[in-house]
Amino acid sequence: MKVTLAMKPVTKGFIPIEAESIVPKNFLSGTDFSVWRGNRELRLDEAFSVSVEGSADRAEDVEVVLSGDTFRLKRVGEYMDGGKITVLGGIGMHCGNFMSGGTIEIHGNADGWLGREMAGGTIVCRGDVADYCASGYRGGRKGMKGGTVEVFGRAGDFLAESLAGGTVVVHGDAGDMTGAEMRDGTLVVHGNCSRPAANMKGGSCYVYGTARGMIPTFRKIGTVQHDGRTFIQFAGDLANRGKGNLFVKDYEYLD
Amino acid sequence: MTELLVKNACVIDPLSGINGEVMDLAIRNGKIVEEVSDAAEVVDAHRMLTMPGGVDSHTHICGTKVNFGRYMSPEDMRAGRTPRRGAMHATSGYSVPTTYGNSYRYSVMGYTTLLEGAMAPLEARHTHEEFTYTPLQDTMANTLFDGNWGIMEAIRDGDTKRVAAIIAWTLKAVKGFAIKLTNPGGTEAWQWGKNVSCIRDPVPYFEVTPAEIIRSVVEANELLHLPHSVHLHCNNLGTPGNYTCTLGSMGLIPDLNKKRQTLYATHVQYHAYGGSGWKDFCSKSEPIANFVNMRPQIVMDMGQVMFGRTTTMTADGPMEFNLYRLHHDKWSNHDVELETGSGIIPVVYRRKNLVNSIMWAIGLELALLTKSPWQCLLTTDNPNGAPFVKYPEIIALLMSKRYRDAEFATIHPDTESRVPLPAIERELDWHEIAVMTRAGQTRALGIQDLGKGHLAPGADADVAIYPFKIDEVDPSAEYQRVIDGFSQTEYTIKRGRVVARRGECLVHGSNATFWVAPKVPENYDMGKDPDFIEKFDRYYTVRMRNYPVQDEYLTRSRCIETEAEL
Numbered sequence: 001m002k003v004t005l006a007m008k009p010v011t012k013g014f015i016p017i018e019a020e021s022i023v024p025k026n027f028l029s030g031t032d033f034s035v036w037r038g039n040r041e042l043r044l045d046e047a048f049s050v051s052v053e054g055s056a057d058r059a060e061d062v063e064v065v066l067s068g069d070t071f072r073l074k075r076v077g078e079y080m081d082g083g084k085i086t087v088l089g090g091i092g093m094h095c096g097n098f099m100s101g102g103t104i105e106i107h108g109n110a111d112g113w114l115g116r117e118m119a120g121g122t123i124v125c126r127g128d129v130a131d132y133c134a135s136g137y138r139g140g141r142k143g144m145k146g147g148t149v150e151v152f153g154r155a156g157d158f159l160a161e162s163l164a165g166g167t168v169v170v171h172g173d174a175g176d177m178t179g180a181e182m183r184d185g186t187l188v189v190h191g192n193c194s195r196p197a198a199n200m201k202g203g204s205c206y207v208y209g210t211a212r213g214m215i216p217t218f219r220k221i222g223t224v225q226h227d228g229r230t231f232i233q234f235a236g237d238l239a240n241r242g243k244g245n246l247f248v249k250d251y252e253y254l255d
Numbered sequence: 256m257t258e259l260l261v262k263n264a265c266v267i268d269p270l271s272g273i274n275g276e277v278m279d280l281a282i283r284n285g286k287i288v289e290e291v292s293d294a295a296e297v298v299d300a301h302r303m304l305t306m307p308g309g310v311d312s313h314t315h316i317c318g319t320k321v322n323f324g325r326y327m328s329p330e331d332m333r334a335g336r337t338p339r340r341g342a343m344h345a346t347s348g349y350s351v352p353t354t355y356g357n358s359y360r361y362s363v364m365g366y367t368t369l370l371e372g373a374m375a376p377l378e379a380r381h382t383h384e385e386f387t388y389t390p391l392q393d394t395m396a397n398t399l400f401d402g403n404w405g406i407m408e409a410i411r412d413g414d415t416k417r418v419a420a421i422i423a424w425t426l427k428a429v430k431g432f433a434i435k436l437t438n439p440g441g442t443e444a445w446q447w448g449k450n451v452s453c454i455r456d457p458v459p460y461f462e463v464t465p466a467e468i469i470r471s472v473v474e475a476n477e478l479l480h481l482p483h484s485v486h487l488h489c490n491n492l493g494t495p496g497n498y499t500c501t502l503g504s505m506g507l508i509p510d511l512n513k514k515r516q517t518l519y520a521t522h523v524q525y526h527a528y529g530g531s532g533w534k535d536f537c538s539k540s541e542p543i544a545n546f547v548n549m550r551p552q553i554v555m556d557m558g559q560v561m562f563g564r565t566t567t568m569t570a571d572g573p574m575e576f577n578l579y580r581l582h583h584d585k586w587s588n589h590d591v592e593l594e595t596g597s598g599i600i601p602v603v604y605r606r607k608n609l610v611n612s613i614m615w616a617i618g619l620e621l622a623l624l625t626k627s628p629w630q631c632l633l634t635t636d637n638p639n640g641a642p643f644v645k646y647p648e649i650i651a652l653l654m655s656k657r658y659r660d661a662e663f664a665t666i667h668p669d670t671e672s673r674v675p676l677p678a679i680e681r682e683l684d685w686h687e688i689a690v691m692t693r694a695g696q697t698r699a700l701g702i703q704d705l706g707k708g709h710l711a712p713g714a715d716a717d718v719a720i721y722p723f724k725i726d727e728v729d730p731s732a733e734y735q736r737v738i739d740g741f742s743q744t745e746y747t748i749k750r751g752r753v754v755a756r757r758g759e760c761l762v763h764g765s766n767a768t769f770w771v772a773p774k775v776p777e778n779y780d781m782g783k784d785p786d787f788i789e790k791f792d793r794y795y796t797v798r799m800r801n802y803p804v805q806d807e808y809l810t811r812s813r814c815i816e817t818e819a820e821l
Contacts, residue, residue: 137329137330137333138329139327139328139329139330139331139332140330141330240583241583
């Protein structure tokens with residue numbers, strides 16, 4: 001089953017739409033549900049042009065395609081456990097919160113909190129992601145616990161903060177505090193980033209470019225070969241009695 | 256004139272000597288009266304258990320410390336969220352909920368009067384503002400005097416009357432209700448990076464000992480004729496082997512008051528530890544309970560620990576630092592100028608943890624080994640031991656040996672060799688529970704004459720009706736029914752109005768705040784004492800004239816005037 005949701009153009013106003021109901025499972029029983037714009041409840045067909053092709057009886061067989069100006073659409077795919085969501089443009093904040101299965105593919109950019117606290121499944125973003133991608137939430141001890149997030153563009157600050165499992169791969173640069181507080185899982189940044197893995201407790205963080213503002217409380221171990229390159233290995237964060245591994249191609253401490 | 260008649264209520268009201276009598280309660284204009292006219296609104300209680308509204312004599316619900324607990328734990332706010340509904344505001348939070356969250360949840364459990372356990376005098380305004388938004392309970396605040404410079408200097412000079420005078424001025428200024436000593440001297444020592452290990456260690460600079468502070472302040476309390484006694488959080492909280500220190504502190508207390516206790520020792524569970532370290536940590540509830548059994552001048556509360564997530568908060572700064580070094584999670588520490596300090600950390604009490612299991616057992620043992628329920632009151636030191644929503648489970652544990660055994664089977668297996676709990680057969684009855692949750696608190700706080708905590712004519716019409724009949728429930732076997740019953744009242748009546756019904760709060764309400772204003776002779780008025788004024792101007796960051804809390808902060812002010820003997 002393929003569900004296409006084309007965002008109806010909004011003539012005025014910038015109020016985001018909260019669309020936590022857009023998960024593949026919900027379309028098994030039709031399209032009669034609602035989303036919220038501010039304090040107004042909208043039927044799905046008030047906000048989108050909806051078209052459904054085919055039918056399905058498992059969430060795994062449902063694909064939802066979102067098109068149009070979807071960059072203010074929040075919480076798409078929250079708690080999804082199977083199926084596929086394809087976003088042709090950009091997507092708003094909190095896409096794929098708590099997801100435990102299925103795939104989300106975003107062709108444009110994603111706003112903050114992409115895949116926050118996700119437990120499983122796959123998110124692929126072909127553009128850039130904003131801050132707190134694959135992270136935990138305010139005050140929480142554990143962030144993403146499983147699954148995969150792959151970003152082909154750049155990532156903002158606090159990428160994979162409190163990462164507790166799963167794999168996060170960013171092909172471009174990442175921002176400040178990359179992998180802060182991470183406790184398990186794997187984080188790979190193909191570009192540069194700053195202050196990686198601050199206060200890490202466990203897990204592995206790879207920086208294929210330069211780690212700027214390198215945290216001084218990591219112990220240098222030596223060089224290792226990984227993925228056909230030479231990395232400098234650090235252990236830490238000693239300030240947190242951490243047992244994590246940080247691998248960087250190059251690094252510079254703060255002056 | 257509003258009238259209400261509660262018919263067929265099965266009343267347990269220990270202060271009036273009523274135990275399980277089926278009767279009608281007549282209410283006019285918020286007070287219990289002998290009878291009402293036929294025009295009165297009628298609530299049929301169908302012989303359900305009816306008690307005076309619950310009184311919590313030690314809980315942390317309002318003030319800077321609680322609020323800091325809120326903003327350092329946004330994850331706690333994600334739990335327990337409820338939307339706006341009828342007269343109820345939206346709430347959030349579990350161990351440190353919003354003020355409305357506290358008020359609604361207490362009200363649904365039948366509580367109508369709360370005592371905030373620790374208010375720093377300098378930050379009193381914040382506490383009173385939050386009281387205003389805790390609308391369904393009457394409130395009062397313990398005021399911290401544990402590290403007060405003026406008091407410590409007066410004690411060093413041996414001038415108990417000056418101690419009393421400073422307390423009188425401060426209580427009146429901040430609209431406080433009673434004297435709280437939290438780790439007396441210890442929080443001041445912490446400002447020098449130290450602590451006091453027990454009651455004989457001198458406080459740096461001031462050179463007075465906790466024992467001297469406790470004794471002088473207890474005497475001062477009686478000179479001022481305050482309704483409540485000194486409310487003491489003993490030194491050395493949470494350390495193995497601290498029970499000797501607790502016994503030492505309790506041993507300092509003479510019997511000075513005929514109407515009530517002379518010392519209220521709070522959350523004694525945290526002060527009843529044996530052993531020389533965490534490896535041989537064990538329960539010493541027996542010596543503590545035996546000691547209290549022999550001394551009518553002491554009342555304590557349990558400070559029961561229940562398993563799960565919560566937030567610990569206290570004015571005991573050094574203790575929270577030690578706790579931080581154990582947990583290595585978030586920690587906050589505050590210093591309150593010339594008065595006190597505080598510390599906060601979130602914790603999780605786990606069944607699989609031996610120390611936590613022993614702590615859980617100790618609280619129950621204290622309640623079961625103390626012969627008179629009037630001397631051991633039910634609290635969790637909310638939220639330190641557990642959020643107050645766990646009270647019904649604690650009631651069920653105290654009433655059912657079978658429930659205790661079932662729970663005991665799920666905790667750390669080594670607990671058995673470290674605690675006497677499995678050998679205790681006692682099961683409390685309904686009357687004892689009524690004492691431990693309202694009557695005992697009322698007497699301990701000295702608010703009986705103000706019409707609180709009982710249902711005799713003239714009393715405030717604060718009534719809790721629980722949805723079960725005591726002759727149909729066997730608490731020893733049907734503990735789940737006890738838990739469910741105490742979790743949600745059929746009716747909670749406050750000041751003659753039904754404020755909560757089956758989990759739903761029906762009115763906006765408005766709280767009353769009780770505070771004391773001791774009348775002292777002219778020569779003991781600290782507001783005119785040149786030495787006191789000079790110290791104030793020199794060391795405080797606020798001007799003395801800006802220090803007192805204005806009347807506008809109290810929506811319904813219930814001032815208790817006392818005559819001081821100075």
